[in-house]
Amino acid sequence: MHSLKNKMAPGAMAVLLSLLSxxxxxxxxxxxxxxxxxxxxxxxxxxxxxxxxxFAARRVKTAKDFYTAGGGVSGIQNGWAIAGDYLSAASFLGIAGLISIWGYDGFMYSVGWLVAYITVLLVMAEPCRNIGKYTLPDILAYRNDPRKVRVVGALSVVTVSTFYLTAQMVGGGVLVKTLIGIDYEISVIAVGVLMLGYVLFGGMVATTWVQIIKAVLLVTASIVMVILVWSQYGFFGDFFDAVVNDPKVQARVAQILGDAAKNMTPQELGQRFLEPGLLFKAPIDQISLGMALVFGTAGMPHILMRFFTVPTAQEARKSVVWAMAIIGGFYVLTLFLGLGAAMKVGPSAIIGTDAGGNMANPLLAQALGGGRDSLLGNFMLAFVSAVAFATIVAVVAGLVLAAASAIAHDVYVGVVRGNNASQVEQVRAAKIATVVFGALAVAIGIAAKGQNVAHLVALAFAVASSANFPCVFLTMFWRRCNTGGIVAGMIVGTVAAIGLVLVSPDMTYPLAVKAASEKAIVVAADRLAKLDAELAALAVPRMKLNADLAAAAGEAAKVPIRAAIEKATAAETESEARIKAEIAATAKTKAAAQKKIDDLHGATTSLMGLEKPLFALKNPGLISIPLGFLAVFVGSLLYRDKRAEDMWDELYVRQNTGILAAKAGGAH
Amino acid sequence: MSANSINWAAIDNDPRFQRLRTKKSTFLTWLMVLSTVYYFLLPIGAAYFQDLFRVKVFGVVNFGILFALSQFVVAWGIAGYYMARARAYDAMAQELIDDAHKIRVQ
Known part of the structure; x- marks a missing residue:
């Protein structure tokens, strides 16, 4: 069995498996x-x-209840809720998928998402809790001109939330369609309606509990699956041994490496899966993305908002440590889920169901439970799918709440009404903003159908790290920071992050697409010619045997030849099926490449009118984060702001000590 | 208790606050630098020190896998260490909270 699979062309294996699925x-x-x-x-x-x-709805009476659950969430609860808010479908499905089809690089990718919380723990959570109220712009408004910074802050919050949310909505719609075949539009609307139900009636109280429930389900599902994977492949050492010796993994590596894999033994191919460099070719991209994660998470409005739900800085600290334990533990489990899926399901079958690998976890659950025709397998698939769905709803709820609070609390109550609004009016404003932004989210989700939105998550982190983080950090830690710096930092950071992405390799460049597709067509045509020749040559051994049979004299001589003919016929049938399957798949690949060229309709430039990227990095963090900081520095030094200077002592003492904070949070 | 009844400038100048501020920011800066440097060793190492990452430590488990896993241990270690040290800062801050209304410019 082993030898047979290793002899088969890896490409054929991949095609065959993807056809099966x-x-x-x-x-x-x-x-x-x-x-x-x-x-x-x-x-x-x-x-x-x-x-x-x-039950939550009955507890939500004031704006404070709606935005921060009355500040009555405990550290442990908040830790689970942060994990629920943060572990999006991209984490649950995307990272396991990356690991299952790219091995080591997928796991390396997951590390930054945890390390990001060190920044949150050390410099953001406690100071923000000590001086903040409901939203990110509240922190900026403490010592700066409230009207100006609330407007730019709200703009940035809405921008970040919209990017992140679009990725969630589109991902969710595609996911539900792939899993159970429900129409994309219907699943987007279902996510929107459910999320609105939670946020509208239960505000932050319900959102928190939905996130906690989802995080518990997610962790439970992962633990159960990892135990099943370990029980089959062994723990640590044995497990990695099984990965290296797995023929599906070896075939996948051979497929990725192409010609370079010719002189490698199966063992070496399997080992290569556990080494870096299969997916990431440009380390500078990884470093840039790492910076966006490490500083962007601390500037994510929906994460920051969670620290206003706990009563004290100590509870905020405890909640980050809990979140780090849950999120980190989850990513370690994901390593085993991803590699487990690579062995149990196989990278080709995973790619065959979804090119991005997002189906690795659901397919693994189904396989672990006994496969596509078993009740348990389908129950486990159903459970994992439902958790993925709950994940999307919970993350979207957090994002909509953050965006709605920026619109209602910062722009409407803070700027338009000059902070003169009754509790009833504030809650009403918050609910109206929630409905408007929720409806917008659904509309965007439907409008973006079929778009590649994967880079929007990275873009959200880029804006958060280049605009929100420098502003929030410097207003709390730099005496000279003022309104001029915040306005400049927010605008420059946001524009730089978005602008650089618009001219980066993330966009579609028709000439590059055309060149790649033309090359793919040539390769496919070559392969087809080769396959046709193979097909034609298939009958040769049998024909020769037939000739032998005719020439043979006597029954005794004919018996072994007849047996050989039977064997050759069986081999021929098997090979014929395999080659025909590969021909069909190669023809499909060729047609897809042709369609890509046709879809360009003769265009030669990207959305921005460029023939090729102006900027080499996929993630702008490396450039846009320093630009954001620079803008805050320059803006502050060029602007005079008496209030920012006068309020510094108060802000600095409060963020460090928490004087008045316990009172502010707990009084209710 | 309101913000107006507290002399913030006086607290800012209070030696106890100065001590808290200096200790805390020094500690946090070092911890932040350490964690950031350690994290970026991963993408840098995976790109430029692939031979090291390929070295098998036991069985088929290589240095790269262990180093990536160590990132989790280090992150948790930093969080735990900070938790432990933060108690001392809490105690220093509590003194200032208790005396907040009494601290005046000398």
Missing amino acids: LPALAQGAVKDEYKWLTFAVFGAIIAVTMFVTY
Whole structure:
């Protein structure tokens, strides 16, 4: 078996496996007869969260309840909620998928998402808790001109939330469609309606509980799956041994490396999966993304907002440490889930269902439970799918709450009404903003159907790290910082991050697409010619045997030849099926490449009118973060602001000591 | 208790606050630098020290896997160390909170 698979061309293996999983793509990963199971698990999770929202709704009376759950969330609860807010579908499905098809590089990618919380722990959580109220612009408004900084702060919050949210909405729609075959538009609307239900009626109280429930489900699902994976492949040393010796993994590496894999033994191919460099070619991109993560997480409005829900800085600290334990533990489990999926399901089958690898975890769950035709396998798939769905709803709820609070609290109440609004008016404003932004999210989700939105998450982190982080950090830690610096930093950071992405390799460049597609067509045509020749040559051994048979004299001589003919015929049939499958797949690849060229409609330039990227980095962090800081420095030094100077002592003492903070948070 | 009844400038000048501020910012700066440097060793190492990352430490488990896993241990270690040290800062801050209304310019 081993030798047979190793002899087979890896490309053929990949194609064959992806063909086998094609039916899954057409009708959703869940078979029709098991869909009730998926809906039952979905329904149960929705029922529990709705029940929680019902009770939460009665506790939400004031603006403080709506935005920060009255400041009454404990450190442990908040830690779970942060994890629930942060572990998006991109983490749960995307990273396991990356690991399952790219090995080591996928795991390396996950590290930055945890390390980011050290910045949150050391410089953001406690000072923000000590001086903040409901939103990120509240921190900026403490010593700067409230009207000006609330407007630029709210703009940045809405920008970051919209980018992040679009990625979630589109990802969610595609996910539900791939899993159970429900229409993209319907699943986007379902996410929107559910999320609105939670936020509108239960505010931050319900959002917090939805996030906690989702985080618990996510961690539980991961632990159960990892235990099953370990029970099959062994723990640590044995587990990695199994990865290296897995023929599907070896075939995948051979496919990635192409010609370079010719002289490698199967063992070496498997080992290569555990080494860096299969996915990431430009280290500078990784460093730039790392910077965006390490500083961007601390500037994410929906994460920052979570620190206003706890009563004290000590509880804020405790919540980050809990979040780090949960998030870090989750990523370590993901390593085993991703590699487990590579062995149990196989990278080719995973790519066959979804090119980005997002189906690795759901397919692994199904396989661990006994496969596509078993009740347990489908139950586990249903559970994982429902958790993924809950994940999207919970993350979207946090983002909509953050964006709505910036619009209602900062712009409407703070700027338009000059802080003169009753509690009833404030809550009403918050709810109206929630509905408006929620509807906008659904509209954007539907409008962006079919778009590649993966880089929008990175863009959200780029803006958060280049605009929000320098402003929030410097207003709390730099005496000379003032309104001029905040306005300049917010604008320059946001514009630099977005502007650099618009001219980066992330955009589509028709000439590059055309060149790559033309090359793919040539390769495919070559392969087709070779396959046709192979197909034509298939019958040769049998024909020769037939000739031998005719020439043979006597029954005794004919018996072994007949047996050989039978064997040759069987081999021929098998090879014919394999080659025909590969021909079909190669023809499909060729057609897809041709379609890519046709879809360009003769265009030669990107959205920005460029033939090739002006800026080499995929993530702008390396340039835009220093620019954001520089803008705050220059803006502050060029601007005179008496209030920012006068308020410095108060802000600095308060952020360091928490004087008055416990009172402010706990009084209720 | 309101912000107006507290002399913030006086607290800022209070030697206890100065001590808290200096100790805390020095400690946090070092911890931040350490964690950032350690993290960026991962993408840098994976790109420029691939031979080191390939070295098998035991069985098929190589240095790269152990180093990536160590990132988690170090991150948790830094969080735990900070938790422990922060108690001392809490105590120093509590003194200032208790005396907040009494501290006046000398």
